[in-house]
Amino acid sequence: MNSFATLLADTVSLLPARNLELQESTQPQSRALESFLAGVEAKAFRIAQIALRHEHDALDAVQDAMLRLVRSYSNRPAEQWRPLFYRILENCVRDMQRRRSVRGRVLTWYRRALGDEAGEGEVDPLEQVSDPAPGPSSLAQADETMQALEAALAELPARQRQAFLLRNLEGLDVAQTASAMGCSEGSVKTHYFRALQALRARLGEYWT
Amino acid sequence: MSTEELDPAAAEFARRTAALLERSAQELPAHIRSRLTRARYAALEHRAAPSAYGSYAWRRWLPAGAAAAAVLAVLMLQAPQTGPEVAQPNSAGEDFEMLADSGALALAQDQLGQGEAVDYEFYDWAVNGAQDERGAETGS
Numbered sequence: 135m136n137s138f139a140t141l142l143a144d145t146v147s148l149l150p151a152r153n154l155e156l157q158e159s160t161q162p163q164s165r166a167l168e169s170f171l172a173g174v175e176a177k178a179f180r181i182a183q184i185a186l187r188h189e190h191d192a193l194d195a196v197q198d199a200m201l202r203l204v205r206s207y208s209n210r211p212a213e214q215w216r217p218l219f220y221r222i223l224e225n226c227v228r229d230m231q232r233r234r235s236v237r238g239r240v241l242t243w244y245r246r247a248l249g250d251e252a253g254e255g256e257v258d259p260l261e262q263v264s265d266p267a268p269g270p271s272s273l274a275q276a277d278e279t280m281q282a283l284e285a286a287l288a289e290l291p292a293r294q295r296q297a298f299l300l301r302n303l304e305g306l307d308v309a310q311t312a313s314a315m316g317c318s319e320g321s322v323k324t325h326y327f328r329a330l331q332a333l334r335a336r337l338g339e340y341w342t
Numbered sequence: 343m344s345t346e347e348l349d350p351a352a353a354e355f356a357r358r359t360a361a362l363l364e365r366s367a368q369e370l371p372a373h374i375r376s377r378l379t380r381a382r383y384a385a386l387e388h389r390a391a392p393s394a395y396g397s398y399a400w401r402r403w404l405p406a407g408a409a410a411a412a413v414l415a416v417l418m419l420q421a422p423q424t425g426p427e428v429a430q431p432n433s434a435g436e437d438f439e440m441l442a443d444s445g446a447l448a449l450a451q452d453q454l455g456q457g458e459a460v461d462y463e464f465y466d467w468a469v470n471g472a473q474d475e476r477g478a479e480t481g482s
Binding site: 164167168171172175176177179180189193196197200201203204205208277279280283299302303305330333334337 | 348351352355356359360362363364366367368370374375377378379381382384385386388389
């Protein structure tokens, strides 16, 4: 009985140490995760900003993507985080664009109804979309070339823009880009090549 | 498609756009960087608790379970020590013996009054029986 009690006492005394050990074992991964997020956040913001053309929406999209990655995929191997994060970010951007579109339609309908009652004319639906004008960050970057590039990127089809930014800004290789976009490597090459052609056609004057 | 696969003009275009985009990301205004930092910390705070323990969430209950087991063990260890003191097999007989030797039984009879008869035979049996049992145990 005494040996049992000794064994039990030893076990109980070891438990806090075991818990501490478990916590400490997760700390390196937490640090790695923080380091990863710190490394991608600026580029992620720029990618979201170019797609959404809105500073606050871009910040919200990046924050949402960070949160989803941490909550759902932080246990995945670190080498999977980058393509996963950009895939999540693209979904967040798409969700935000969809919400904007719905909000714009509802507001258009609402204002049209009010306008009819007040005898006013129709409202331009584009006015209801979130402010497409460059935000403070864009103004701070007051660079004609950069603004022209952003405008050209914003006009690209979403998949072409995504392929171009992931390859050119984030520096993902074709395989990682394919993983992030959820498509084949061949599709990535096609989207990227077409994006490059469209941008060169549009921006040629800025680059000669 | 890598830049090596592009014609030189396209590769140069890609290189220049990459440099421009990279610079724009590096030169974000302070308020944007601050917001991103706060977003990062907020996200890290939401790191799922199970991830710290993997699928072994039950381990979080180990300390409580171990504490309960320890309390139970202490009770079990103490029980054999207190039990015999409470229930000595001859304690009742010894008590009666002590009472008989001191004449307390006679005193008790007086105190009980005339109407309440005392079963002396029973007490005698109890005292002598207890002595006999003790003698048999010790071999005396």
